[in-house]
Amino acid sequence: MSSINLAVFVSGHGSNLEVFLQNKQQFQSLWVVSSNAEAHGLTRASNHGVESHVLPKNIDWQALHEALESRNIDKIFLAGFMKIVPASFVEKWHGRLFNLHPSLLPNYKGLRAIERAHADGEAVGVTIHHVVAAVDAGDIVLQDCAVSKEAVVNMDLEAVIERTHAKEHELVQAWIDQLH
Numbered sequence: 001m002s003s004i005n006l007a008v009f010v011s012g013h014g015s016n017l018e019v020f021l022q023n024k025q026q027f028q029s030l031w032v033v034s035s036n037a038e039a040h041g042l043t044r045a046s047n048h049g050v051e052s053h054v055l056p057k058n059i060d061w062q063a064l065h066e067a068l069e070s071r072n073i074d075k076i077f078l079a080g081f082m083k084i085v086p087a088s089f090v091e092k093w094h095g096r097l098f099n100l101h102p103s104l105l106p107n108y109k110g111l112r113a114i115e116r117a118h119a120d121g122e123a124v125g126v127t128i129h130h131v132v133a134a135v136d137a138g139d140i141v142l143q144d145c146a147v148s149k150e151a152v153v154n155m156d157l158e159a160v161i162e163r164t165h166a167k168e169h170e171l172v173q174a175w176i177d178q179l180h
């Protein structure tokens with residue numbers, strides 16, 4: 001077990017959150033924060049007996065920062081968190097705030113990254129990176145290809161999305177494993 005108190009921020013399905021939940025014994029504590037009250041990630045957290053918190057529509061980032069501090073959170077992982085994190089918050093968590101993105105950054109920053117790479121016939125992959133104020137920038141921690149440029153042209157989008165999500169789960173597991 002690591003001595004890390006980790007917060008995982010989600011907005012929806014939470015399949016990557018599930019990898020953290022499956023590994024909850026690896027952490028001193030896990031706390032799930034959701035920007036969406038309907039997120040399936042919240043059900044996943046409750047199924048694992050992990051505490052969660054739903055953010056209000058207008059997020060009070062200072063209050064959130066204080067709540068994280070009061071829980072002695074060491075690191076934050078954005079796992080499908082679809083809100084822009086403001087620079088003031090990013091600065092406070094510099095070096096301790098990570099994001100998962102479904103592309104081989106710096107290619108295909110932003111939304112619908114898999115769809116755009118597939119449409120262009122470009123390699124599709126997954127990146128875990130430090131969060132900085134600019135969107136999907138910041139030093140890369142882990143990165144891996146899910147579908148090569150050669151393979152992508154012969155695959156339909158659904159298959160590429162499925163392969164990419166599987167690769168995300170692998171990379172999240174690798175990130176957890178390297179905490180020790």
Ligand code: GAR
Binds near residue numbers: 010013080111
């Ligand atoms: C993942 O594909 C993640 O990379 C993406 O949202 C999905 C969440 O899936 N994040 C972004 O696009 C952030 N820019 P999940 O809810 O099943 O973990």
